[in-house]
Amino acid sequence: MRKLILAAGLISMLSACGGGGGLFNRSRPDEFAVSRQAPLVIPPDFALVPPAPGTPAAASVDSSKAAMEAMFGGPAARSPGESATLSAAGRANAAAGIRSSVGDPATEVVDKGATTRDIIAAPEGDGQDARAATPQ
Structure with a gap:
C-alpha cells in the first residue's frame, strides 16, 4: 500500500511539470535577426569657424524674450486709441528711470489712507458677498 501511495504522489508531482512547455517553448527575440547599423x-x-574667446555662445537664447514673443507676437505698433490714452495720462512727462x-x-x-x-x-473671492457703502 505504501508503494502505491508513493507512486501516486510521484506521478502527481511529475504531471505538474509537464504543462506549458517549460523552458524551451517560450517566445523570445531572435538574436540572429539583429543587424548592426x-x-x-x-x-x-x-x-564653420570656431567661436572667438570671450564671445557669447551662439546657441544661448534669452528665454524671457522668447516667451514674450511667443505670447504677444513681438513688438507691435500702438493703436491710435492707446496712443491718445497714454498722451492724456502724461506719457511725455514721465521720468526716464522711474x-x-x-x-x-x-x-x-x-x-492713500x-x-x-x-x-x-x-x-480673495468671487465678489458675490461684496457690499458697497458711501461715506457721508
Whole structure:
C-alpha cells in the first residue's frame, strides 16, 4: 500500500511539470535577426569657424524674450486709441528711470489712507458677498 501511495504522489508531482512547455517553448527575440547599423557620419562643413574667446555662445537664447514673443507676437505698433490714452495720462512727462527708482527706500510715498489699505488687504473671492457703502 505504501508503494502505491508513493507512486501516486510521484506521478502527481511529475504531471505538474509537464504543462506549458517549460523552458524551451517560450517566445523570445531572435538574436540572429539583429543587424548592426552604420555609425552616424557628420559631413564636414568648412564654412564653420570656431567661436572667438570671450564671445557669447551662439546657441544661448534669452528665454524671457522668447516667451514674450511667443505670447504677444513681438513688438507691435500702438493703436491710435492707446496712443491718445497714454498722451492724456502724461506719457511725455514721465521720468526716464522711474521704474528703477520706485523700489528705492528714499522714494517719497503718499499715504492713500485706510480705504486703500483695506482694498489691498481684502481676501480673495468671487465678489458675490461684496457690499458697497458711501461715506457721508
